[in-house]
Amino acid sequence: MKNIETQRLILRKINRNDLDQIYENWASDKITNEYLTFKYHETKEQTKKMIDFWLNRYDKGGYEWCVELKETHQVIGIISGDTSYKYKCVEISYSIGSKYFNKGYTTEAIRGVIDYFFGECDFNVIEAVIPSKNIASVKLAENCNMKKEAVLKNRYKNKVTNEINDLYIYSIFKEDYI
Template sequence: MTIEEKLLLNNHLETQRLYLRPITVADAEAMYEYASDPETVKYIYARHKSLDDTKVQILNYFVKDPQGKWGLELKSTHKMIGTIDFRLDEKDLKAEIGYAIGCHYWGNGFAPEAARRLLKMGFEVLGLKRIEALHCSENLKSGRVMQKIGMQKEGLLKNNTQLKGRTVDDILYAITDDQWQKQ
């Protein structure tokens, strides 16, 4: 079985407080709630301006190509509070993690909890050698998530990303399979 096929088999994951599951158009209202909030999306993507905008985004990004993309659903309320992505590079045995969580849920450990689950799957099921993540240098909270899951800062990428009409620096974090085994 290929790494990609193993990833496809792991489209439903679970943590102590979260279900990681495929996103559907039925999630549009929950996603719109946080994707339309300027604070939540400040460092990631353009704010959704309408519920229809959110539906189109779900169809074109999550439904059209669902591999490695999960909605984060609270077990306690069954509310979707964010998303997490796992961009696989099968050839080089690595992946990149990205996440977005509604700002009303920040500070509760949900992003590290979900990201740790993806690290576990990536290293223990998929056999990856490296998992990395980037954050805008201004977004210190995202960097803190990366530190909490055991990633190490590897460098500053100057003028790396276009973010809402301006050029920003990104900070690269990563963890290897050897580092994961030592945790």
């Protein structure tokens, strides 16, 4: 896993010194947590355990970047890649602290990640699983030239509203990547 540099961001390996910023800017953020699989953290100890889990994944070849702003050196979010090497497929997930929403940061980061996965790694397809009501995530995927490949009807339950919604699979194939 390599560091990825974009105009405003550095995507790099997470380390234990990132604990305070990851907790404050991201893991404890109730707004950003709505669409994430874990419950927002109420103690730094929980975030420390999560960091240890990620560090462990590095040893097994996992992709786990923290997103650092070049200007302030604040760590504002996390991007992961879960691999199915059999199919040369990687599922990406992304999230940043709500203070930093809507500034184009994650679009910029994911474009960099797609360039890296297709340009420097041996993947044929990159996918993202997105709840249909997560408009920002849908727009982000479309901004990155990902296309809606499948709709899984009523296969997602929002943990805040308890509503049951569709789940989308967005993807981009190497042959369509310019």
